Amino acid sequence: MQITQQMFESYLHCPLKCFQYRDGSPAQVREYSEWQRQVQHEYEQSAWNRLCASFPPDKTFWGNPAPTDFQSHRYKLIGQYRIINAEFEASLNAVQLIDLNIGGHHRDTYIPLRFVVREKVTSAARLCLAFDALALSSACGQVPHFGKIIHGQSQQALTISLDKLVVKVRHTISRIRQHDARNSPPPLILNRHCHECDFQLRCRATAAEHDDLSLLANFSEGNGSDNTRRESSPSRNCRIHSGRANA
Numbered sequence: 001m002q003i004t005q006q007m008f009e010s011y012l013h014c015p016l017k018c019f020q021y022r023d024g025s026p027a028q029v030r031e032y033s034e035w036q037r038q039v040q041h042e043y044e045q046s047a048w049n050r051l052c053a054s055f056p057p058d059k060t061f062w063g064n065p066a067p068t069d070f071q072s073h074r075y076k077l078i079g080q081y082r083i084i085n086a087e088f089e090a091s092l093n094a095v096q097l098i099d100l101n102i103g104g105h106h107r108d109t110y111i112p113l114r115f116v117v118r119e120k121v122t123s124a125a126r127l128c129l130a131f132d133a134l135a136l137s138s139a140c141g142q143v144p145h146f147g148k149i150i151h152g153q154s155q156q157a158l159t160i161s162l163d164k165l166v167v168k169v170r171h172t173i174s175r176i177r178q179h180d181a182r183n184s185p186p187p188l189i190l191n192r193h194c195h196e197c198d199f200q201l202r203c204r205a206t207a208a209e210h211d212d213l214s215l216l217a218n219f220s221e222g223n224g225s226d227n228t229r230r231e232s233s234p235s236r237n238c239r240i241h242s243g244r245a246n247a
């Protein structure tokens with residue numbers, strides 16, 4: 001199964017959401033999440049333009065360069081680099097060529113860059129950067145040891161060590177694949193992400209099918225108070241197992 005950026009990031013918020021995307025379940029794009037995407041998109045454009053200005057124009061490229069140019073490291077900065085293969089589907093905000101010095105031996109290598117509009121760099125953002133690194137390794141043959149997150153109003157660059165994060169990403173991908181192999185999507189579990197999730201209506205319908213009034217109560221519009229993750233409770237009030245067809 002191909003793991004997409006969207007599936008991976010969703011899994012960090014809610015495992016079921018990852019499988020909603022895998023199955024192409026119809027989502028209802030909410031006004032709030034649409035606004036968030038727009039703000040993030042504008043930030044990515046702004047961060048790219050600012051970064052580009054610090055490189056010679058003939059050393060930057062937008063999109064995927066010719067494979068020979070990529071292999072020969074013709075460009076120092078590449079924006080919106082897409083990776084699509086049997087394992088991954090990812091669109092990296094940017095990759096930057098850096099001179100890696102390991103024990104006095106210099107080697108040029110591409111590292112992933114992420115542009116994050118938020119001021120705070122969350123653990124999810126770090127893991128998504130590590131996912132980008134893993135996807136990038138499928139294109140350039142080795143996993144980068146670090147990457148950068150450019151974040152916040154001042155577009156500050158934070159260098160992130162990736163080795164431990166990549167281990168966690170591999171573990172998460174393995175869990176996703178296990179669910180896929182068993183053809184058993186994760187159960188519906190309430191979590192703090194529900195109130196901003198595009199699948200809220202679908203999950204509400206699933207809850208209604210199971211006549212689970214307590215679960216529905218937690219889906220009430222604008223309810224941010226009951227946002228505690230309840231993974232520990234086995235009660236059917238909180239967990240509903242869904243098959244692939246009706247997740």
Ligand code: SF4
Nearest residue numbers: 014017194197200203
């Ligand atoms: S509405 Fe909640 S339970 Fe359903 S997919 Fe979204 S985050 Fe997961």
